[in-house]
Amino acid sequence: MEARVICITGGNGSLGLAMARAFLQESPANQIWLGVRQQRAQAESLCAEHAGRCHCVELEVTSEASWKQALATVEKAGGRLDVLVNNAGRHHDMLLGQMPVDVWREIVRVNLEGVFLGCQAALPLMIARRQGRIVNIASLSALLAPAGQTNYAAAKAGVVALTQSLAKEVARLGITVNAVCPGYIESGELLQLPEAERQARARQVPMRRFGRPEEVAAAVRFLASAEAGYITGAVIKVDGGIL
Structure with a gap:
């Protein structure tokens, strides 16, 4: 399999690490870049385990400048960007009537604007080569919004809509x-x-258990594969049958 360059945001969390391992297993030639902030011990440990194949890159997903710098680093080292996984996210749950506007803005900014900025920064690199895969991690809350998550559910629903609209554009x-x-x-x-x-x-x-990060990573890896080349604008649930 041809070597690919893959960037995964939220690289120090359980999902980000599981995705990185899935892509590392896919091909010994793959180069993985984990977008991380201050807390990065687990990401650095994975990078040390796979020295030369897995790397950390400083990335604040809510900063346009940080995105440009991070992807410039990725492109300079790998000469390309094949896959972007917008995985970074955050939630701060509370009832809407008690939610400070700053909490609303923070969650929408990280979960939705961060995806917008990532897609916008990655597209020139992919358009230049007329190929690429973008996988955005939304949430079941986007489709089945629970009480206490108006900010998070709204942001993730926005990610779904952004995904479907951008898919048509590119x-x-x-x-x-x-x-x-x-x-x-x-x-x-x-x-x-x-x-x-x-x-x-x-x-x-319905399955009476929680999902494993590896099961989410498997779905991401498939959507990023050549075999999924005719799938775009799709929204894949990994929820054990809840919806």
Whole structure:
């Protein structure tokens, strides 16, 4: 398989690391770039484990300048950008009536504007070669919005709409744009919940278990593959059957 250059944001989280491992396993020639901020110990550990194949790059997804600098670094080292996975995200849950406007803006900025900036920065590199794969990580909350997540659900729904619209804009250029909507995944704050609450949430899933980061990574890897070349504007749920 031809070597590919892949950039994954949110590179220090469980999902980002699982995606990186999936692409590392795909081909020994692949070059993986993990977009990271201050907390990067796990990403750096993976990079050390796969020295020369996996790299960290400083990236603040809400900064246009940071995106340009990060992708310039990626292009200079690899000569190209084949795959962008917009995985970085954050949530701050509370009822809308109690939500400070700063909390609303922060979550929308990270989860939606960060994807916009990433796509906009990556497109020139992909258009120049008339090929590329963009996979945006949305959330099941975008399709089945729960109470207490008006900011997060709205932002992720925006990611879905952005994905579908952009897919139409660049399809003729050999670039696909798809979204993945994970449900309950064994990562992040879900791991910190009390056992009783974890069991209650698991009962909401028809499969009666939470998903694994590797299962989300498998969907991302497929959408980024040559075999998925005729799939664009798709929204893939990885939710154990909730919706």
